[in-house]
Amino acid sequence: MRPPGDGPCPCVRDPVHRAPPSRPMSRAHAAWFVLLVLLLLGCAAALQVGEGDLSDAALRATFLSLRGWRLANALLAGAALSVGGVLVQGLFRNPLASPSILGTTAGASLGGVLVLVLWNSLLLGRVPDWLPGELLLPIGCLAGAWVALGLLLATTGRRPGIVAVLLTGFILSSFFLSLGGLLSSMAQETWELGRAVVAFTLGGVDTKGPRHVAIALPMVLVGTAVALGWSHHLDAMLAGEEEAASLGVDVVRVRRWVIIWTATLTAAAVAISGGLSFVGLIVPHALRPFVGETHRRLVPAAFVGGATFVVWADVIVRLVPSRGHVPLGVVTGLIGGPVFLFLLARAQREGRLA
Amino acid sequence: MSARMSPSLCQGLVVSGLTAGHRPRTPVVHDVSFEAPRGRVTALLGPNGAGKSTLLKSVLGLLPHEGHLRLGDTDLGALAPRDRARHLAYVPQRTLLTARLSVRAVVELGRFVHRGPLGSLQRADHRAVDAAMEVARVAELRDRPFPELSGGEQQRVVLARALATGARCLLLDEPTAALDVRQVLHLHEALARLAEDDHTIVVVLHDLAEARQHAHHAVLLHEGRLHARGPVDRIIAPRTVREVYGVDLVEGAGLGWRIPGVGQ
Numbered sequence: 001m002r003p004p005g006d007g008p009c010p011c012v013r014d015p016v017h018r019a020p021p022s023r024p025m026s027r028a029h030a031a032w033f034v035l036l037v038l039l040l041l042g043c044a045a046a047l048q049v050g051e052g053d054l055s056d057a058a059l060r061a062t063f064l065s066l067r068g069w070r071l072a073n074a075l076l077a078g079a080a081l082s083v084g085g086v087l088v089q090g091l092f093r094n095p096l097a098s099p100s101i102l103g104t105t106a107g108a109s110l111g112g113v114l115v116l117v118l119w120n121s122l123l124l125g126r127v128p129d130w131l132p133g134e135l136l137l138p139i140g141c142l143a144g145a146w147v148a149l150g151l152l153l154a155t156t157g158r159r160p161g162i163v164a165v166l167l168t169g170f171i172l173s174s175f176f177l178s179l180g181g182l183l184s185s186m187a188q189e190t191w192e193l194g195r196a197v198v199a200f201t202l203g204g205v206d207t208k209g210p211r212h213v214a215i216a217l218p219m220v221l222v223g224t225a226v227a228l229g230w231s232h233h234l235d236a237m238l239a240g241e242e243e244a245a246s247l248g249v250d251v252v253r254v255r256r257w258v259i260i261w262t263a264t265l266t267a268a269a270v271a272i273s274g275g276l277s278f279v280g281l282i283v284p285h286a287l288r289p290f291v292g293e294t295h296r297r298l299v300p301a302a303f304v305g306g307a308t309f310v311v312w313a314d315v316i317v318r319l320v321p322s323r324g325h326v327p328l329g330v331v332t333g334l335i336g337g338p339v340f341l342f343l344l345a346r347a348q349r350e351g352r353l354a
Numbered sequence: 355m356s357a358r359m360s361p362s363l364c365q366g367l368v369v370s371g372l373t374a375g376h377r378p379r380t381p382v383v384h385d386v387s388f389e390a391p392r393g394r395v396t397a398l399l400g401p402n403g404a405g406k407s408t409l410l411k412s413v414l415g416l417l418p419h420e421g422h423l424r425l426g427d428t429d430l431g432a433l434a435p436r437d438r439a440r441h442l443a444y445v446p447q448r449t450l451l452t453a454r455l456s457v458r459a460v461v462e463l464g465r466f467v468h469r470g471p472l473g474s475l476q477r478a479d480h481r482a483v484d485a486a487m488e489v490a491r492v493a494e495l496r497d498r499p500f501p502e503l504s505g506g507e508q509q510r511v512v513l514a515r516a517l518a519t520g521a522r523c524l525l526l527d528e529p530t531a532a533l534d535v536r537q538v539l540h541l542h543e544a545l546a547r548l549a550e551d552d553h554t555i556v557v558v559l560h561d562l563a564e565a566r567q568h569a570h571h572a573v574l575l576h577e578g579r580l581h582a583r584g585p586v587d588r589i590i591a592p593r594t595v596r597e598v599y600g601v602d603l604v605e606g607a608g609l610g611w612r613i614p615g616v617g618q
Contacts, residue, residue, distance in 0.1 A: 232466060232469060235455075235459075236463050236466050238451055238452075238453040238455070239449055239450055240451070242411070242446070242450075243444065243446060243449060243451070245415070245435060246416060247463060247467070248435060248436040248437075248440070250435060288454070292454070293453045293454055296473070
């Protein structure tokens with residue numbers, strides 16, 4: 001069985017040079033097989049589960065289309081965050097980095113809230129003719145994500161240690177959350193605006209439709225293509241910036257573009273799903289032992305793996321018996337938090353945090 | 355300097371008037387000039403803080419610097435970093451690589467600048483990688499995960515990565531500092547073979563006995579300036595050692611080593 005998703009593996013024609021270890025290769029194949037099966041099952045479940053009765057022939061098409069767009073948004077958000085995670089982990093040579101831990105998600109979220117509030121207070125809900133209303137939120141998220149990553153890099157300097165990066169990300173994240181809290185309490189003066197802000201910050205894809213897909217899809221596809229294009233640069237940077245530069249990598253340029261595209265991917269995910277934490281951390285981490293650490297193999301696997309993870313999280317959201325609505329970000333956080341703690345504890349034991 | 359070493363005739367690495375440092379305004383290395391001939395091992399010597407690593411890294415283009423750098427007929431200063439990497443290869447004291455890449459994948463990193471627009475390795479790239487692994491004697495480790503290797507094995511893999519670049523000039527920064535005596539001998543034996551194969555080898559060394567045993571030429575730095583250069587026997591001499599290191603050289607002292615059955 002050779003799953004179709006394994007296409008990116010650099011297959012060598014010369015038999016002598018075939019990618020050597022047969023066991024790791026079959027591990028990768030098995031991982032891809034499991035991933036694709038899980039993805040298909042998740043998509044099927046996402047279409048079957050939820051409010052609304054599919055047996056009603058009149059409403060069946062409507063429900064399926066609503067769930068279909070919700071599914072598409074979940075796929076995109078997961079893929080974007082997961083590939084973004086691979087990019088920052090490569091950039092910081094640190095498997096514990098991810099857009100949410102570095103404060104990029106919180107920054108994008110704050111940017112989105114800021115836009116919502118400004119739009120309603122300054123522009124009184126009106127938008128200039130040349131600007132489609134749906135673009136406002138992504139623009140805010142994009143600006144927020146770029147500022148957040150820029151601040152992180154400006155404070156940690158050129159050769160940050162792991163602890164410095166994690167601490168700075170934590171502080172930035174808390175700061176952005178506080179600012180977001182301030183804005184959202186100010187927004188409560190207008191009931192509708194307050195509701196919109198809270199719904200956005202808690203995260204979810206349940207009300208997202210084709211326009212969100214149309215906005216996020218190009219950002220996610222281009223971001224992933226760029227990640228694949230930089231994969232050999234990122235491989236070389238696993239050996240540190242100095243060694244990478246000696247091998248001919250233009251480190252400054254790679255760094256700049258990786259930051260821009262990580263922030264863009266994060267912003268796309270936040271714009272369509274609010275803040276989903278830990279996706280970019282645990283998905284690449286779970287995949288590395290199976291597909292290896294070379295980015296040519298890791299990026300496509302992370303794309304599919306992230307999509308699968310968020311689709312299943314969104315299925316769980318609908319399965320939890322609850323009167324109200326369980327936000328998607330809560331589910332990814334509930335799964336991701338303990339996993340991250342476990343990884344951190346293991347890294348501490350193995351002395352990799354020094 | 356003898357005529358043989360004059361820049362116009364030297365086919366190796368020519369450094370003239372090099373001033374360099376981590377910050378351009380406070381250079382660590384001042385106006386250093388020397389030649390590292392092709393087909394020879396040149397040791398870069400000096401006490402701690404003399405500027406050996408700074409000099410090496412600025413030749414590689416990793417640090418801001420002024421001055422002229424030439425390799426054979428190529429003006430290195432005029433080259434973009436990517437093109438400089440085709441001519442110069444670097445072996446650090448200890449690689450920062452901790453990712454679980456296979457040995458072969460690590461050596462393939464050396465082909466970075468040779469990859470096509472789509473990033474795939476061609477037949478010539480695979481040949482270069484195989485040849486580099488043979489020379490550095492890591493062919494049998496090809497499928498092992500890099501972090502599981504011993505320090506000596508890792509250093510040979512990094513040497514293979516440097517060789518895979520196809521560069522004719524190797525710059526090594528204290529490559530033997532973390533190795534045991536046997537691994538040190540193996541590394542120098544590999545360097546000697548590369549020199550015979552017409553490579554230009556510049557290696558930063560701490561151990562003067564090691565330098566005298568394995569290098570042909572020496573460049574001695576002191577407080578960021580060139581103190582002496584020439585054949586290693588003439589540089590590691592009582593007068594220079596006392597001037598630079600502040601110690602007396604005891605002739606005939608110390609232990610010598612060789613790999614059993616190799617050379618006499």
